[in-house]
Amino acid sequence: MRGILRTAAYIPYRRLERAEISEFFSSPTSEGQRSVAAHDEDTVTMAFEAARLLLIAQDNLRPSALWFSTANPPYMEKTNANVIHSALQLPEETEAFDFGGGLKSSIGALKTALTSTGQILLAQSDMRNGLPSGEDERNSGDGAAALLVGDETDGTLLARYMGGSSITKEFIDRWRTPEDKASKTWESRFVESTYSTLVSRAWDNALSNAGLKPDTIDTLVLAGQNQRVKKQVAQTLGVNRVLDDLSLSVGNTGSAESALLLVSALENAEPKEKIALCSITDGVEILIFEAGDAQKNKSPLEDQIAKGGPVTYRKFLQWKGMLQVQPPNRPSPTRISAAAAVRESEWKHGFIASRGDRTGLIHMPPSRISVNEGDQIDAMEQEPMSNKVGVVATFTVDHLVYSENPPVIFAVVDFDGGGRIPIEVTDVDPDDVTIGMQVAPTFRKFFTADGIHNYFWKVRPVR
């Protein structure tokens, strides 16, 4: 028996009120908010955060593979999953692959994992863009989800996979070339009519494959880009409960949507609840699960949704690359050294410090020789810092330094259990930083130079 062992979600801190867009364009008011990845986040950093949350304090879980899915990859050709793999400090023997490109690749990865072997960690993430004033800009959201797929012998299944179906149909619904910033869509009427016949066939096939009758499905989870199609399907399939699609609080997270909604469904599921996940994207994919016992999550999706902070529409446009602003008159950063990045990988990706063998003094970054002469040379022990919490000892706001989002807030942070570092604070407004504020490390993209993304750690307030 195979299924889902654990889940976690990551919703970036910032929220854009849709009313701000309406106000800017003097268009009819739209409801709700969308989640917004900060200027220093991308699909890799968000996927990492979700995967990290899933693995925290789960020493018994040992993924044999990491599969990353997104329709908005930071790199082409270079495998994005490797960055997440390194940040998670997974063993080199653990596989890492990208299942990316099309929006359907994420549900495809889940389906493949469910019929594969070993523990497979799925990290699915998307940053959704659209042209200003458009539906995609308004209705989309940024976020990530992680699912650990495995056998019941690996641990208690959070959800047992019962069966499913797949229908593939080539037609032009939604598309984007690699060069384009925004997607385009065909007329909705054609799209609705094409999907409606596919969904009913897929539904019958899935139920029969799982050996279930239609009225045994408790919850229907609908994923897909076309809201009208989802609405129609919700009415026609006759399932009592259709899961809230987070459209008012997060927005449609594209290739992360199906996994994110599954996380949401499983966080609130009763044992034995039958959940049908139906993804309507370039065809139809249906997966049916039976919920097991609920799990305890360090940071449940609901909590993350509740703990957002506002971003202005101006800043949103800047972050999305839709509004180019004058950069500070400072040299732009140069690309990082590949060789140095490999040498420092444990620090750069894993945020692993060193601890003096005798004094216990923590050195960030790690050091071969302690500043305390009581410690022996080359005898330091590794000290992982990424899951620790610290407090702001003092801080400053730097308006002069090169940044894609000035000003830069910098704090001297003292970690619980030792370790001090001067480090950038993100996901916070300058006026909200205080001495004594609790912060925790977060993996971010610092800048991109010569097409190479520089990933390293910042801290953000504990909320």
Added chain:
Amino acid sequence: MASKGIKDKVAIISIGCTPFREHWDKSKDDLVIDATTQTLASANLTTEDIDAYWLGTAQSGMSGLTLSMPMRLEGKPVTRVENYCATGSEAIRQACYAVASGAYDVAMAVGVEKVKDSGYQGLNAFPMPTAGTNRTLTAAAMYSLILPAYAEKYGVDEEKLRMVVAKIAEKNHYNGAKNPLAQFRREISAEQICNMAAVAGRLSVFDCAGVADGAAAAIVVPAEKAYDYTEKPLFVKALSFVSGNGSGLIDPEYDYTTFPECEAAAKDAYQQAGIADPKDVLAMAEVHDCFTPTELILMEDLGFSERGEAWNDVLEGNFGLEGNLPVNTDGGLKSFGHPVGASGIRMHYECWLQLRNEAPEERSIPRTERNLGLVHNLGGYPGEMVSFVSILGTEIG
């Protein structure tokens, strides 16, 4: 500290300094030539008379060729040195040791920086290949951490302390206005500075050193031969240097109200020179006021003020031209400008003028029995710093 020092073994017999400016019309070579020829001429020497050279530049050139090519030196040793913003002082230090060792009879230190050709504001470091994990904060922001830390530690109101450091800039601009070589020659009041927009923490642009091109040079000879060249040599009483171990960045005990590297360098220099209490014997001091809070902290690290008292001493005007211990009488980095490789030698140049009573009347220090001057020059940031201190005097003994 176990340095023996070279007290009274060598003397400076000539120093020259170009104006510090945005020298759009002068190249690095022009500045090197101007400072070097001027310094040679005032001692009636030629390049042939110099046995060895030390050329300090942070990033305007590499190797001894930076000096030997523009000066067309024939068969002379030139060593290029770099030690962050203390580069100029490092060149002097090396020249002094070379003469003290007996290896050379006449050594010259030249410092130069051409920073205004980059097209960017501020100082910009060479990009070295890294893993991308290095801190990217500006120096201004790092030094801005001092104000809240100092205010809290000594119970000084933050608004008041902000005014105190603005007073330091006011003083240095007041002095610089009387200095024809200085970059900024306009007086500015502490109130005006306090009303400016903050660029880093509470600091405004006017809390930061001027960014200028410039060069300076000095000639060093054995003490016993000093009077062969000039009637008023300056004898080197002490030279100290501390390169920190970076512990301030990782040590939770470090509180951003002191620069341990500077305190240690000062202690070493006082021991070399045989000085018990610097504020009783020093006639003047040139210190590294890269940012206004830096000068505040240095008053305590150098022993000019008791711990927690520098802010009060600043308000009382103790470090003004008429004060007990005039500091940065030439305007300092703040007003004179900061061509990195030249600044350390420029500081010695001001001691040269003041101790020899050659400073312009409107900014000359009170004539007293005191005949010692101190130069403090640092590089780096709170927590990771290099620090230089020298003490010069007009008499042997």
